[in-house]
Amino acid sequence: MRGVDHEPEEDFAEFYRACADACLRAVYASVGDRALAEDLTAEAFARAYASWRTISRHPAPTAWVVRTALNTHVSWWRRRKREVAWSDGLDLAAAAEPALALDPAILAALWNLPTRQRQVLALRIFLDLDTETTASALGIAPGTVTAHLSRATATLRGALASAREQEAS
Amino acid sequence: MTIEQDDQDIYDEVGAAFDHVHAPGDGAEAVLARGRVLRRRRRAMPAVAAACVVAAALGLGLTMTGGTGSSTVAAPTVRASVVPINVDTASYSVHTDPKTGYVTISLWRQGGADELRKVLADGGIASYFYFATVTPVPGKLSCTWIGGKEENSRSAFVSVEMDATSITVDPAKMPPGSAVVFQSLQFTPSATGPGYSGVAESGRFALLSAEPTGCAY
Numbered sequence: 001m002r003g004v005d006h007e008p009e010e011d012f013a014e015f016y017r018a019c020a021d022a023c024l025r026a027v028y029a030s031v032g033d034r035a036l037a038e039d040l041t042a043e044a045f046a047r048a049y050a051s052w053r054t055i056s057r058h059p060a061p062t063a064w065v066v067r068t069a070l071n072t073h074v075s076w077w078r079r080r081k082r083e084v085a086w087s088d089g090l091d092l093a094a095a096a097e098p099a100l101a102l103d104p105a106i107l108a109a110l111w112n113l114p115t116r117q118r119q120v121l122a123l124r125i126f127l128d129l130d131t132e133t134t135a136s137a138l139g140i141a142p143g144t145v146t147a148h149l150s151r152a153t154a155t156l157r158g159a160l161a162s163a164r165e166q167e168a169s
Numbered sequence: 170m171t172i173e174q175d176d177q178d179i180y181d182e183v184g185a186a187f188d189h190v191h192a193p194g195d196g197a198e199a200v201l202a203r204g205r206v207l208r209r210r211r212r213a214m215p216a217v218a219a220a221c222v223v224a225a226a227l228g229l230g231l232t233m234t235g236g237t238g239s240s241t242v243a244a245p246t247v248r249a250s251v252v253p254i255n256v257d258t259a260s261y262s263v264h265t266d267p268k269t270g271y272v273t274i275s276l277w278r279q280g281g282a283d284e285l286r287k288v289l290a291d292g293g294i295a296s297y298f299y300f301a302t303v304t305p306v307p308g309k310l311s312c313t314w315i316g317g318k319e320e321n322s323r324s325a326f327v328s329v330e331m332d333a334t335s336i337t338v339d340p341a342k343m344p345p346g347s348a349v350v351f352q353s354l355q356f357t358p359s360a361t362g363p364g365y366s367g368v369a370e371s372g373r374f375a376l377l378s379a380e381p382t383g384c385a386y
Contacts, residue, residue, distance in 0.1 A: 049204030
């Protein structure tokens with residue numbers, strides 16, 4: 001019957017169940033705001049469902065979802081012409097629920113990274129994407145991905161080591 | 170990507186910090202509901218647009234014939250020699266529907282445009298893909314094709330999905346010599362202010378009377 005696509009719906013629901021947490025974490029780590037990340041990820045998944053016949057054939061549908069979420073973020077951000085520094089602390093949801101707050105040392109280390117480095121790192125950590133797929137997802141060259149990941153990892157290592165030393169002393 | 174164990178330990182530590190972050194419990198239902206709305210809206214759009222085109226064409230026909238509507242002229246079409254295509258690469262997918270002959274082209278990333286053109290040409294579809302990064306100009310979201318005039322694409326383009334950068338074409342409805350073209354502009358984030366769209370990128374499919382030689386922004 002036209003208009004009733006039960007099978008694609010089940011297929012998509014399975015994809016959502018399997019990947020929603022990882023995509024949300026990648027977007028959250030990239031944008032720094034839990035509530036915004038939930039909205040953007042939900043919108044990206046909704047767009048994926050609306051085009052599911054096409055997206056289901058995508059070589060890396062999770063990468064498509066995260067890229068769509070991040071692009072939506074860019075549009076959302078620019079539409080409102082808001083510029084908020086990461087150090088200002090965006091995560092009101094986490095602040096309201098201290099039990100769910102992220103480790104402050106990791107939070108600070110992650111959010112002190114340049115945006116692109118943070119995005120590359122998020123795709124590597126939460127979606128386990130390889131260089132080619134990460135490059136495709138972010139629309140940048142594979143060599144740039146490698147460079148960003150290397151710099152981000154080095155910075156993160158230094159920041160976390162420093163934070164652990166301070167904790168110990 | 171070669172991952173050193175030290176690096177992996179850091180990734181594991183950061184990843185573990187997000188272990189308590191889960192998508193909302195009712196997320197799937199909300200997403201499906203929103204997705205159905207988007208899907209309905211997308212399906213409705215071509216119908217509305219087609220109705221507008223038909224209405225405009227009828228109006229034009231009535232005007233040209235002094236109100237009798239007896240001699241409207243349809244654009245000539247030829248049936249392309251359709252060779253079924255079924256290609257999946259990391260950059261694009263092209264599939265011919267064996268029942269309808271419709272060809273669905275999905276672009277996953279910029280690479281492989283020349284190869285894609287060849288694949289489509291083998292299937293009887295002339296094409297051109299233009300990708301560029303530009304500094305935004307107020308009110309300007311697309312570039313102007315050089316060497317081809319834009320045709321009415323309503324009959325040749327069965328559906329267009331910009332979220333997925335995918336298009337379904339009926340090669341039999343493409344006018345002779347015409348080409349399916351796609352432009353993707355990435356806007357540099359430097360300019361803001363009145364008149365600027367605020368969008369990060371734009372993409373657009375079109376049907377041109379001939380293969381273009383470029384696109385000017």
